[in-house]
Amino acid sequence: MQSALIGTIAVPGDKSISHRSIMFGAISNGETVINNFLESADCLTTMNAFRQLGVKIETVDNQVHVHGKGIDHLVAPSEPLNMGNSGTTTRLISGILASRPFETTLVGDASLSKRPMQRIIEPLTQMGAHFQSTDGHLPLTITGGQLTGIDYHMPIASAQVKSAIILAALSANQPTTIVEDTKSRDHTEAMLAQFSPQSITVHGNQIIIQPHHPLVGQTINVPGDISSAAFFLVAAAIIPESNITITNVGINPTRTGILSVLKRAGANINLTNQSQTGELSADISITATPLKPFTITAAEIPGLVDEVPLLALLAARANGISRITGAQELRLKESDRIKAITTEFKKLGIAIEELPDGFVIDGREPWHVVDPHLDSYHDHRIAMTLKIAALLVKTPVTINDEECINISYPTFNTDLAKLRS
Ligand SMILES: O=C(O)C1=C[C@@H](OP(=O)(O)O)[C@@H](O)[C@H](O)C1
Ligand SMILES: C=C(OP(=O)(O)O)C(=O)O
Numbered sequence: 001m002q003s004a005l006i007g008t009i010a011v012p013g014d015k016s017i018s019h020r021s022i023m024f025g026a027i028s029n030g031e032t033v034i035n036n037f038l039e040s041a042d043c044l045t046t047m048n049a050f051r052q053l054g055v056k057i058e059t060v061d062n063q064v065h066v067h068g069k070g071i072d073h074l075v076a077p078s079e080p081l082n083m084g085n086s087g088t089t090t091r092l093i094s095g096i097l098a099s100r101p102f103e104t105t106l107v108g109d110a111s112l113s114k115r116p117m118q119r120i121i122e123p124l125t126q127m128g129a130h131f132q133s134t135d136g137h138l139p140l141t142i143t144g145g146q147l148t149g150i151d152y153h154m155p156i157a158s159a160q161v162k163s164a165i166i167l168a169a170l171s172a173n174q175p176t177t178i179v180e181d182t183k184s185r186d187h188t189e190a191m192l193a194q195f196s197p198q199s200i201t202v203h204g205n206q207i208i209i210q211p212h213h214p215l216v217g218q219t220i221n222v223p224g225d226i227s228s229a230a231f232f233l234v235a236a237a238i239i240p241e242s243n244i245t246i247t248n249v250g251i252n253p254t255r256t257g258i259l260s261v262l263k264r265a266g267a268n269i270n271l272t273n274q275s276q277t278g279e280l281s282a283d284i285s286i287t288a289t290p291l292k293p294f295t296i297t298a299a300e301i302p303g304l305v306d307e308v309p310l311l312a313l314l315a316a317r318a319n320g321i322s323r324i325t326g327a328q329e330l331r332l333k334e335s336d337r338i339k340a341i342t343t344e345f346k347k348l349g350i351a352i353e354e355l356p357d358g359f360v361i362d363g364r365e366p367w368h369v370v371d372p373h374l375d376s377y378h379d380h381r382i383a384m385t386l387k388i389a390a391l392l393v394k395t396p397v398t399i400n401d402e403e404c405i406n407i408s409y410p411t412f413n414t415d416l417a418k419l420r421s
Contacts, residue, residue, distance in 0.1 A: 017220070159302075
């Protein structure tokens with residue numbers, strides 16, 4: 001059984017903001033300098049794709065320099081662009097390619113090739129782009145065209161779909177309006193407002209994009225990724241006597257659902273040193289306390305979508321029955337995360353019941369290892385959640401393909417080791 005987690009660490013840069021900083025840099029005029037860029041497999045996929053589209057991008061002294069010449073200077077790639085495992089790269093780059101006067105084919109790994117792309121094909125086709133795909137899946141061939149602005153009511157809460165439309169809308173012949181029922185992460189809107197304030201207005205859940213204003217290169221300071229910090233926040237909440245601080249974590253309000261749930265569960269959390277050198281960030285401290293059960297429903301899911309596996313783990317240590325619903329999008333991520341968590345938690349003897357859109361978990365049941373061979377499903381967030389869960393069992397367990405952690409958090413194991421007393 002793990003002893004308490006103690007100490008202070010910084011987690012690497014935010015994945016969503018790192019992807020977007022390369023993309024905005026690539027379609028702007030002038031140099032964009034990125035501090036604290038996340039060098040994980042997914043963000044390197046974005047960097048390589050824009051190099052293949054003719055953009056000069058170099059890393060000098062830990063800073064990434066993107067030499068943008070404007071969207072019109074992107075060139076047709078000489079071979080298909082490999083999107084690897086990255087849904088964010090695939091969906092956002094499609095928005096940029098939708099207006100380019102050439103053909104591009106996007107390919108990806110086995111997991112990405114199963115993920116739905118119809119959600120971007122549909123609005124981008126409405127705007128005037130042409131797509132060829134097998135049943136809405138990769139490989140996807142995009143032929144860009146002259147785009148028209150649209151009024152789009154988002155049928156699902158998805159920052160990736162919203163961002164694809166925003167990026168396409170910058171090259172349309174008239175303004176585009178997007179309305180969301182539930183607000184998803186708004187890093188694209190924030191970054192566009194920095195690169196080109198005239199291009200965007202936001203009123204609550206309505207976004208209006210005005211096309212053809214210039215985008216000018218910027219300096220981007222990427223805060224630590226709250227979705228990476230979340231692994232240690234939950235670990236410290238559930239491992240008795242833990243007391244940790246994670247510095248410089250991004251606390252954009254569209255991403256902090258995890259903090260609200262931790263507080264509801266009775267965790268002792270404090271935010272200090274708030275700063276805004278880019279997006280809002282803070283140091284987050286947490287100490288272990290007895291935990292109460294909690295409920296999460298659909299409206300809260302977009303603000304914590306990548307943290308749901310971890311919140312299932314939190315529930316498995318809370319003193320009662322917790323319910324998470326409205327999370328059906330999790331079945332469409334790198335793996336079916338609802339099935340993956342249910343199956344693997346049962347191997348640890350956790351009292352978890354699978355729902356079509358979430359779980360019911362009784363944290364009062366003692367855990368007992370039924371099967372020590374855990375499966376990551378090649379999904380980074382499942383692998384890291386299971387690594388944290390494994391800290392709480394005495395029997396040694398194995399997790400297959402732990403290396404998939406490199407997709408979002410290559411230094412996860414060294415950061416965890418720093419907190420182990
Ligand atoms: O826009 C983004 O950077 C992301 C949006 C979310 O996906 P959806 O847009 O599919 O909800 C999230 O799960 C993903 O990890 C990153
Ligand atoms: C879903 C995720 O990423 P993406 O959609 O970019 O593959 C994730 O990081 O959990």
